[in-house]
């Protein structure tokens with residue numbers, strides 16, 4: 285074979301190998317993940333995420349969650365879809381934290397007392413009279429607040445990452461038996477509570493209490509399993525608790541219902557930084573929106589409950605509040621002496637909102 289024939293042959297072989305290499309690089313790889321771009325080539329991974337919660341649609345929590353979903357949808361051009369499941373539709377209390385840990389869902393926003401099953405220090409945020417003022421818990425809700433961030437860090441070893449603090453409002457007692465004015469009135473009455481701090485508060489006031497999932501409260505009240513409950517006007521109205529109760533006491537200043545928005549830490553860490561950023565920024569805006577809504581939603585619910593004429597409502601006087609406070613502060617001391625929380629956390633929470 286002449287040298288010119290050999291070089292033509294070599295060139296053809298090289299060209300063919302190049303062609304094979306290009307074709308196989310373009311062909312879809314079996315078992316490889318789908319291309320990580322959503323509709324409209326946004327550059328965001330295409331994902332459907334689940335946000336589970338236990339309250340009704342007409343609540344600050346659901347509205348904030350929907351706003352979060354809407355902002356994420358808009359900013360990712362539909363690539364990231366967040367489905368919000370209200371009313372314990374997917375998971376109820378006692379289930380949703382575990383579902384988040386296993387990665388079955390992506391976001392939850394339980395009352396902060398409910399993180400107590402993982403880290404008892406969280407219960408400090410739900411103790412009676414723990415915040416000195418409205419400014420105090422408003423400062424706790426600030427995403428840059430170091431006290432909240434410190435508490436969020438404690439959830440990491442449990443597989444959860446805290447992202448934001450949401451608010452509902454002040455909790456108020458109601459009863460089917462008799463008015464609740466002074467601690468003596470709690471004697472012989474049983475209340476449903478959302479967690480251990482409220483349970484201890486009821487006991488310190490002289491009543492008995494049982495921790496129960498939120499989804500079970502209406503029928504427990506209706507069937508007389510418990511005599512009363514402790515919740516925000518917004519939750520009382522949207523769950524129709526007022527329809528199966530006779531008395532209520534407006535007790536602003538005792539216990540504020542705060543929520544911790546959390547995600548699965550491992551899943552969050554697996555996201556690319558741009559996706560994490562878009563989710564975090566949207567959540568920050570939804571947090572501001574929901575937390576500004578809370579007071580008004582509760583005011584409206586209170587008016588509707590009054591207008592329904594179902595409840596005899598007593599508005600607590602400062603003298604009566606002082607008696608309840610004695611019971612609340614006793615619970616704070618118990619929590620520290622039992623080692624459930626530290627004195628430092630209590631002090632940090634109490635000092636929020638105070639000017640130095």
Ligand code: SIN
Pocket residue numbers: 338339393394395452477478497498514515519541
């Ligand atoms: C909620 O607002 O998420 C429910 C609170 C409760 O369990 O009472």
